[in-house]
Amino acid sequence: MVPANNAAGRQPVEQKPVLPADIAASLAAHNAAVHDFIRQRRAIRLPKSRANPSAGQPSVPAKTGWQSIETTKVIPATTTNEGSLASHNAQITESIRQRGPVLIPRTFSLFGFIIGIWAKSFEQLQLVPLLIITPLTFLGGSFYSINMLPGIWRTVTLFNPVVYLISGFRWSFYGKSDVSVGISLGMTVVFLGVCIAIVAWIFRTGYRLRN
Numbered sequence: 001m002v003p004a005n006n007a008a009g010r011q012p013v014e015q016k017p018v019l020p021a022d023i024a025a026s027l028a029a030h031n032a033a034v035h036d037f038i039r040q041r042r043a044i045r046l047p048k049s050r051a052n053p054s055a056g057q058p059s060v061p062a063k064t065g066w067q068s069i070e071t072t073k074v075i076p077a078t079t080t081n082e083g084s085l086a087s088h089n090a091q092i093t094e095s096i097r098q099r100g101p102v103l104i105p106r107t108f109s110l111f112g113f114i115i116g117i118w119a120k121s122f123e124q125l126q127l128v129p130l131l132i133i134t135p136l137t138f139l140g141g142s143f144y145s146i147n148m149l150p151g152i153w154r155t156v157t158l159f160n161p162v163v164y165l166i167s168g169f170r171w172s173f174y175g176k177s178d179v180s181v182g183i184s185l186g187m188t189v190v191f192l193g194v195c196i197a198i199v200a201w202i203f204r205t206g207y208r209l210r211n
Contacts, residue, residue: 110195
């Protein structure tokens, strides 16, 4: 059976589907939210403290993918430099946190190797850990913060080399330390260098390695 329109020689008229009013309103609100989100992501807020922040700065036109609206992005050079510097400092800090806990075990391992070569018996081998290492560890802030001590005792505690090892180890995990991180890292490297020098001297001279 042929429709009447075709019989009269007319082309059938295509009718577009009409969405319900609530669905159309929801789609319009969604598109508006997406456009606002894209504008916020594209825009760069400039500091209010500068009188003319865009003077002498390159402007880059940016177009959204939804509409042909051109906005001008002003990229302050100082903001870019500060962001790069902050990123560089963050990378250095993360590198120290990853390598700091590795330096301390290596230092104590070399120190134990030196004691093992020096000791002539098991009794002499236990002498240094029991009478020197253990007291220094307990008095070096292992179970408390040295900032809790009175002024004079805190000054005396700073002469304990284990304080800097423990402080650097604590900062690597918790981001807090009793002394400066730079000082802790420097003392750890110095202690490691001394142990490496002693071990190198032992192997070079053959101290207690040759019969």
